[in-house]
Amino acid sequence: MGSHVEANRRYWDAQAEWYAQAAESNWSADPHWGLWRVPDSEIKLLPDADGADVVELGCGTGYVGGWLAARGANVVGIDNSPDQLATARSMQARFDLPFPLLWGDAEVLPFADNSFDVAISEYGAAIWCDPHRWIPEAARVLRPGGTLVFLGNAQVFMLCIPWLEVDGPVGTELQRPLRDMWRFDWEDSSGVEFHLSHGDWIDLFNKNGLVVQRLVELYAGPDSETRYEHLASLDWSTRWPCEEAWVVTKQ
Numbered sequence: 001m002g003s004h005v006e007a008n009r010r011y012w013d014a015q016a017e018w019y020a021q022a023a024e025s026n027w028s029a030d031p032h033w034g035l036w037r038v039p040d041s042e043i044k045l046l047p048d049a050d051g052a053d054v055v056e057l058g059c060g061t062g063y064v065g066g067w068l069a070a071r072g073a074n075v076v077g078i079d080n081s082p083d084q085l086a087t088a089r090s091m092q093a094r095f096d097l098p099f100p101l102l103w104g105d106a107e108v109l110p111f112a113d114n115s116f117d118v119a120i121s122e123y124g125a126a127i128w129c130d131p132h133r134w135i136p137e138a139a140r141v142l143r144p145g146g147t148l149v150f151l152g153n154a155q156v157f158m159l160c161i162p163w164l165e166v167d168g169p170v171g172t173e174l175q176r177p178l179r180d181m182w183r184f185d186w187e188d189s190s191g192v193e194f195h196l197s198h199g200d201w202i203d204l205f206n207k208n209g210l211v212v213q214r215l216v217e218l219y220a221g222p223d224s225e226t227r228y229e230h231l232a233s234l235d236w237s238t239r240w241p242c243e244e245a246w247v248v249t250k251q
């Protein structure tokens with residue numbers, strides 16, 4: 001197994017053009033989450049922002065940081081892909097919402113201990129970094145009482161998604177064991193992902209002084225639309241969650 005950080009940098013630089021197509025609509029839309037754009041007004045994941053020091057871990061095109069900056073937060077974004085950051089910078093100019101964007105690795109954060117009130121990741125460090133490396137870093141840079149919010153694929157989704165994208169979308173049969181779930185090296189993609197079981201997430205939080213406040217499961221609404229139908233049908237996504245989001249606080 002090679003370095004996942006290098007592999008993911010190459011992967012995300014290559015994906016950046018496709019992601020840039022959705023950047024403007026994400027920046028301009030009301031806050032929403034996941035493949036089916038579940039409104040934040042329904043699930044209330046976006047933390048209180050006014051005056052808060054926030055770091056977005058794996059900020060990509062930067063819209064989550066943009067939503068928080070527009071609500072009064074002091075945001076810093078960090079990402080491993082120069083090309084994703086280039087899109088984020090052009091969106092900052094377009095929406096007149098400048099905040100620092102750093103090129104770096106969320107597994108080795110360039111910040112002092114106790115620097116932030118909030119750490120957040122939507123499909124960033126949340127799935128592209130090794131949890132045994134990025135969770136300790138997120139805990140280190142949060143202040144006591146600070147909040148970590150992160151969203152990635154739901155456990156049931158990761159159990160049922162086929163190894164090959166052409167065999168998708170996600171179905172109702174288990175494709176792999178839950179036991180020891182960790183690193184995913186896809187057969188048809190050079191990107192490397194990480195997903196843990198709920199029990200392993202909770203053990204990791206406990207080890208790093210993080211206390212679970214919420215585990216939010218995201219379902220599609222009956223009229224939801226997505227540009228990711230190759231991954232999940234509307235029918236599946238109204239019965240099982242495509243994503244889950246953890247909200248944990250530092251003791």
Ligand SMILES: C[S@@+](CC[C@H](N)C(=O)[O-])C[C@H]1O[C@@H](n2cnc3c(N)ncnc32)[C@H](O)[C@@H]1O
Nearest residue numbers: 012058060061079080081084105106123124128
């Ligand atoms: C699906 S995007 C999510 C970000 C944002 N929500 C978006 O959709 O633009 C995943 C991002 O994670 C970043 N990433 C992957 N590995 C990383 C690492 N080790 N440190 C920081 N960012 C990383 C990628 O470069 C990519 O921009």
